[in-house]
Amino acid sequence: MRAVTGSGVVIRLVACEDCDLLHRLGEVPEGGAANCRRCRGLLRRRPRNGLEHTLALALAAAVLFVVANVFPFLAFEMKGRITETTLVSGVVDLYNQGKQEIAILVLFTIVVAPLCQIALLLWVLLPLRWNRVPWQLPHAFRLLRHVQPWSMMEVFIIGILVAIVKLMGMATIVPGLALWSFVLLMLALAGAVSSFEPEAVWERLEARA
Amino acid sequence: MSAAEATALAASCARCHDCGLLCRLPGPAPHGARCARCGAELHLRKPGSLERTWALVIAAALCYVPANVFPVMMVTSFGQVASDTIFSGVIYFLTHGMWPLAVVVFVASIFVPVLKLASLTFLLISVQRRSSWRPVERTRLYRVTEAIGRWSMVDIFAITILVALVRLGNLATIDAGPGAVFFGAVVVITMLAAESFDPRLIWDRIEVRKA
Numbered sequence: 001m002r003a004v005t006g007s008g009v010v011i012r013l014v015a016c017e018d019c020d021l022l023h024r025l026g027e028v029p030e031g032g033a034a035n036c037r038r039c040r041g042l043l044r045r046r047p048r049n050g051l052e053h054t055l056a057l058a059l060a061a062a063v064l065f066v067v068a069n070v071f072p073f074l075a076f077e078m079k080g081r082i083t084e085t086t087l088v089s090g091v092v093d094l095y096n097q098g099k100q101e102i103a104i105l106v107l108f109t110i111v112v113a114p115l116c117q118i119a120l121l122l123w124v125l126l127p128l129r130w131n132r133v134p135w136q137l138p139h140a141f142r143l144l145r146h147v148q149p150w151s152m153m154e155v156f157i158i159g160i161l162v163a164i165v166k167l168m169g170m171a172t173i174v175p176g177l178a179l180w181s182f183v184l185l186m187l188a189l190a191g192a193v194s195s196f197e198p199e200a201v202w203e204r205l206e207a208r209a
Numbered sequence: 210m211s212a213a214e215a216t217a218l219a220a221s222c223a224r225c226h227d228c229g230l231l232c233r234l235p236g237p238a239p240h241g242a243r244c245a246r247c248g249a250e251l252h253l254r255k256p257g258s259l260e261r262t263w264a265l266v267i268a269a270a271l272c273y274v275p276a277n278v279f280p281v282m283m284v285t286s287f288g289q290v291a292s293d294t295i296f297s298g299v300i301y302f303l304t305h306g307m308w309p310l311a312v313v314v315f316v317a318s319i320f321v322p323v324l325k326l327a328s329l330t331f332l333l334i335s336v337q338r339r340s341s342w343r344p345v346e347r348t349r350l351y352r353v354t355e356a357i358g359r360w361s362m363v364d365i366f367a368i369t370i371l372v373a374l375v376r377l378g379n380l381a382t383i384d385a386g387p388g389a390v391f392f393g394a395v396v397v398i399t400m401l402a403a404e405s406f407d408p409r410l411i412w413d414r415i416e417v418r419k420a
Contacts, residue, residue: 015217015224015231018348019412022215022222022231039348039412076374078381083374090373097372099385105393106369109362138247142227149400152359152366158313159366165302165310166371170381173374198228202246 016041047195051125051204057192058121064185065118069111073178074160078171086178087111113151114189120144121192124201133205141198148193153186216416218409223251255407259333265402266329272394273322279388282368286381294388295319295364317363318392325399328354332406339414348408355403361396365389 012025018041028034031048035041047053072084085093087110095103120140127134134140164173217224221234225244232244232251242251280292293301295318302311328350335347368385375383 013222013231014229015222017224017229018352018408019344020216020218020224020409021412022217022220039345039408041348041352074370074374078377081377081380083376085370085373090369093373093376094369094385097384099390101390102365102369102385102393105397106365110366138228138249141247142249145227149359149404152362155359155362156366158317158360158363160370162310162314162363162367163370163374165307166367167374169305170375202228202230 014043016043044199045197046200047197049195051128051196051200054121054192054196055125055129057188057195058118058125061114061118061185061188061192062122064181064188065115067181068178068185071178071181072176073182074164074176075174076167076171077174084176087182109150109152110156113147114153114185116147117144117151117189117193120147121196128201128204131208133208137201137205141201144198151189153182153189157183157186216412218253218413219416223253225249225251226255254409254413255405258405258407258410259336261405262329262402263333265398265405266326266333269322269395269398269402270326272391272398273326276388276391276395279391280386281364281388281392282371283384283386284375284381285384292386295392298364314364317360321357321361322395322399325354325358325403329399329402329406332411336410336414339417341415344411344415347411351403351406351408351411358396358400358403361392361399365393365396 010027014023014025015021016023016036016039019036019039021036021038023034023036023043025034025044028044028046030046033045034043036043069087072086075082075084088107091103091107091111094106120143123140124134124137124144160179167173217231222231223234223242224231225247227249228244228247230244230246232242234242234251234253243249244251277295280294281298282293284291284293299311299315299319302308302314332347332351332354335342368383368389371383372385375381
């Protein structure tokens with residue numbers, strides 16, 4: 001629900017997601033946020049950088065995703081024998097050991113969910129770049145929102161750290177190209193997601209209509 | 210419309226779960242009403258929130274026991290097998306003088322799952338007892354519970370990497386143990402439980418008292 005005041009400022013009525021209190025909300029300044037006055041929950045935020053910034057980061061993430069998944073990310077050397085692993089080969093090993101549940105969980109949280117996030121961001125932002133309405137926009141937003149909590153690349157980085165320390169005394173660990181691109185991928189995707197606000201897309205579409 | 214100190218519920222409006230738009234509901238029973246902007250089904254509160262959250266919390270608590278009793282990892286080197294539980298993993302880092310890592314693993318694998326189960330149980334009971342005690346802090350507790358859940362996956366990821374790297378036949382092999390499957394289940398189920406809890410229920414009780 002929205003109303004336009006005499007001075008042309010759009011006032012929206014919004015409800016707090018956490019406590020349901022209604023607020024009249026005017027324009028939120030760039031880089032700012034509005035919080036619920038009762039429970040301090042986030043009502044609305046406006047990232048400093050626009051959708052173009054998000055698009056650039058999402059494109060970078062797409063390239064890094066390919067590198068991170070094609071090249072080996074760690075090599076392990078013990079008594080002259082070397083084993084290398086890529087993200088997917090690690091998951092396949094786990095699957096073949098009969099731990100299918102964990103293999104699927106790991107595959108989903110570090111490969112499928114991030115890939116979905118990148119693909120959905122591009123799905124929405126590329127058409128908007130050329131002023132077209134993205135196809136199936138509500139479904140894309142819904143999927144993006146549901147997939148977000150399951151994308152766990154930053155947790156995986158800590159997991160890598162724990163594994164490396166555990167093996168340090170036993171053998172030599174050589175970080176591969178994919179490891180570095182994985183770290184960059186995590187940063188690019190985190191930047192893309194945090195600078196993306198679906199409300200900004202809805203607003204842009206409302207302005208067109 | 211007066212927005213001062215009123216809730217969306219009292220104004221017979223609902224916030225769309227998906228796009229956040231505030232929608233006016235056609236009647237008192239909003240069954241099948243849809244968001245005007247994105248078409249998602251509208252609900253005043255998450256449907257069956259308390260029942261669903263209770264079921265998931267109990268399921269997670271049941272999985273928590275085997276997750277800690279069974280080994281999460283078996284290390285075979287030179288024909289000898291050593292198995293690690295979650296707790297012995299923390300002890301390993303402590304005894305080897307790597308206490309920063311011991312703290313990380315302890316927080317991620319032991320402290321966070323227990324905190325999540327305890328705080329969700331506390332929130333459920335406080336809502337059911339119609340408590341009006343410190344709603345702001347309870348809402349904050351909910352937000353923290355929702356945000357930290359993912360960090361419990363650290364151990365699962367570390368095991369995956371160890372399994373993938375250390376496969377040198379008789380020399381050294383690492384296998385994932387049955388505890389890891391249960392531990393993964395605890396993480397997933399508690400994340401779903403946090404997602405299904407509706408923090409607005411904390412405030413509904415206070416609204417009722419005021420009225």
